[in-house]
Amino acid sequence: MKQIDVCLSPELLHLFDMRGKVVVVIDILRATSCMTVAMAHGVAGIIPVASLEECMELKAAGYITAAERDGKKAEGFDIGNSPFSYMESYLVGQTIGMTTTNGTTAIARSREAEQIIVGSFLNLTTVAEYLHTLPNDVVLLCSGWKGMANAEDTLYAGALVALLENEYSFATDAPILAKVLYDSAKEDMLTFLSASSHVSRLHNLNITEDIKFCLTPDQYSVIPVLKDGVLVPLTPIETSAN
Amino acid sequence: MKQIDVCLSPELLHLFDMRGKVVVVIDILRATSCMTVAMAHGVAGIIPVASLEECMELKAAGYITAAERDGKKAEGFDIGNSPFSYMESYLVGQTIGMTTTNGTTAIARSREAEQIIVGSFLNLTTVAEYLHTLPNDVVLLCSGWKGMANAEDTLYAGALVALLENEYSFATDAPILAKVLYDSAKEDMLTFLSASSHVSRLHNLNITEDIKFCLTPDQYSVIPVLKDGVLVPLTPIETSAN
Numbered sequence: 001m002k003q004i005d006v007c008l009s010p011e012l013l014h015l016f017d018m019r020g021k022v023v024v025v026i027d028i029l030r031a032t033s034c035m036t037v038a039m040a041h042g043v044a045g046i047i048p049v050a051s052l053e054e055c056m057e058l059k060a061a062g063y064i065t066a067a068e069r070d071g072k073k074a075e076g077f078d079i080g081n082s083p084f085s086y087m088e089s090y091l092v093g094q095t096i097g098m099t100t101t102n103g104t105t106a107i108a109r110s111r112e113a114e115q116i117i118v119g120s121f122l123n124l125t126t127v128a129e130y131l132h133t134l135p136n137d138v139v140l141l142c143s144g145w146k147g148m149a150n151a152e153d154t155l156y157a158g159a160l161v162a163l164l165e166n167e168y169s170f171a172t173d174a175p176i177l178a179k180v181l182y183d184s185a186k187e188d189m190l191t192f193l194s195a196s197s198h199v200s201r202l203h204n205l206n207i208t209e210d211i212k213f214c215l216t217p218d219q220y221s222v223i224p225v226l227k228d229g230v231l232v233p234l235t236p237i238e239t240s241a242n
Numbered sequence: 243m244k245q246i247d248v249c250l251s252p253e254l255l256h257l258f259d260m261r262g263k264v265v266v267v268i269d270i271l272r273a274t275s276c277m278t279v280a281m282a283h284g285v286a287g288i289i290p291v292a293s294l295e296e297c298m299e300l301k302a303a304g305y306i307t308a309a310e311r312d313g314k315k316a317e318g319f320d321i322g323n324s325p326f327s328y329m330e331s332y333l334v335g336q337t338i339g340m341t342t343t344n345g346t347t348a349i350a351r352s353r354e355a356e357q358i359i360v361g362s363f364l365n366l367t368t369v370a371e372y373l374h375t376l377p378n379d380v381v382l383l384c385s386g387w388k389g390m391a392n393a394e395d396t397l398y399a400g401a402l403v404a405l406l407e408n409e410y411s412f413a414t415d416a417p418i419l420a421k422v423l424y425d426s427a428k429e430d431m432l433t434f435l436s437a438s439s440h441v442s443r444l445h446n447l448n449i450t451e452d453i454k455f456c457l458t459p460d461q462y463s464v465i466p467v468l469k470d471g472v473l474v475p476l477t478p479i480e481t482s483a484n
Contacts, residue, residue, distance in 0.1 A: 008250060008391060009254065011253065011254055011257065012251065012253055012254070012389065012390070015253065015388070015389045015390060145414070145415075146257070147254065147257045148254070148257060148414045148415070148416065149250060149414070149415060149416055149419060150414075150415045151415040151418055151419065154415075154419060170437075170439065171439075172387070172390045172391070172392075172439055173387075173390070173391060173392045173393040173396075173438045173439055173440065174390065174391055176393055176437060176438060177391060177393065177396060177419060177423055180422060180423050180426045180427075181419055181422050181423070183426070184422045184425070184426060185422075195412075195418060196415045196418060197412065197413075197414055197415055198415065
């Protein structure tokens with residue numbers, strides 16, 4: 001039986017052996033939601049980098065760049081971290097350099113994995129169906145908030161665990177924790193998350209519409225996948241493999 | 243308002259500023275349950291050490307020693323990790339050297355805190371009432387399993403959060419995660435935990451009676467507290483302070 005595990009924070013990643021695993025990187029508010037939107041709206045590729053400096057180098061090299069720190073667009077870059085910014089027609093066919101507070105760091109730290117894909121509520125069922133076709137064990141990597149576990153990423157991990165639990169055994173207790181959280185919150189995730197620290201922080205930035213959208217399941221059937229350091233859409237051939 | 247936080251694993255401890263905080267160390271199966279039992283049954287002190295080597299040095303120095311690795315008594319020591327072993331009359335007035343897989347490491351890593359106390363279901367309400375009397379922020383430190391979060395320690399953290407939430411704000415999302423887990427499991431914790439990895443491991447070692455006992459709330463009103471590197475019972479003067 002395949003195994004599933006949840007890494008509650010990138011700070012715990014050193015405890016995982018990623019070799020042979022498929023990693024689903026999760027940063028619901030808002031990096032991996034934005035990546036999903038971007039691919040669905042025709043962006044050709046996203047280069048995830050951990051630092052603002054690397055992102056600035058990409059800008060100097062001519063890329064459109066997206067940078068967020070502490071919930072706000074970082075100065076000097078083209079796009080921030082609102083999913084609606086990634087629906088614009090000028091981005092079609094472009095490759096974007098992107099750095100975010102938590103999400104791109106999680107990607108940088110999981111390079112040993114067999115494959116790295118991007119998950120969000122927006123492509124929830126597509127991700128579950130894709131994992132179903134693969135023989136690999138799975139690690140759901142929550143980006144968290146500055147090293148701490150957060151509610152929204154754990155919630156999404158729980159939603160995936162709920163869709164996959166019949167096919168996978170649980171490697172540790174973390175999938176149980178995530179699934180219990182999801183079962184408690186699924187009827188009204190927005191209200192549930194309003195008590196959480198990160199969502200409070202974002203509410204203060206007046207991005208309630210972003211949050212609502214990022215919690216809406218199954219808006220798209222695209223999966224961003226990391227290839228040679230660039231996130232690109234998983235092709236139809238790959239998604240229908242096996 | 244005082245703040246409460248939950249550290250889901252000692253591997254996340256470096257993210258916490260422990261100065262001025264009271265830390266409740268949690269290793270339900272079974273280190274902190276054993277420590278509670280020992281103090282309640284007249285043990286004078288417990289010296290928690292991280293390694294088997296340090297514990298062997300204490301044995302050589304004449305102490306009674308307790309050592310557990312991977313759920314079993316380590317060879318060459320006097321006592322293992324069953325709470326019932328700590329009820330024996332020959333231990334009254336003695337000081338014990340103790341090392342366990344996860345619990346004593348958690349204590350060793352939180353030395354910067356203002357005060358370190360030991361929590362278990364066995365002294366649940368007493369711990370909550372004691373924290374209530376203190377002005378300090380609180381960190382509930384789950385020992386986990388080899389660096390990973392585990393269900394039983396998170397469950398106990400959630401039980402404490404449920405008792406304390408009216409007086410404390412949540413520092414991160416981890417107290418929410420813990421409380422949701424507790425709310426889901428509280429009606430039948432043993433059945434809930436039977437799905438967890440650590441409890442399965444322990445069931446294989448035939449220690450179901452230990453597990454049942456460790457999940458029983460409020461058997462004792464003693465709190466072990468760390469003083470100069472030794473766990474001793476909190477005195478009645480301290481427990482009735484303020």
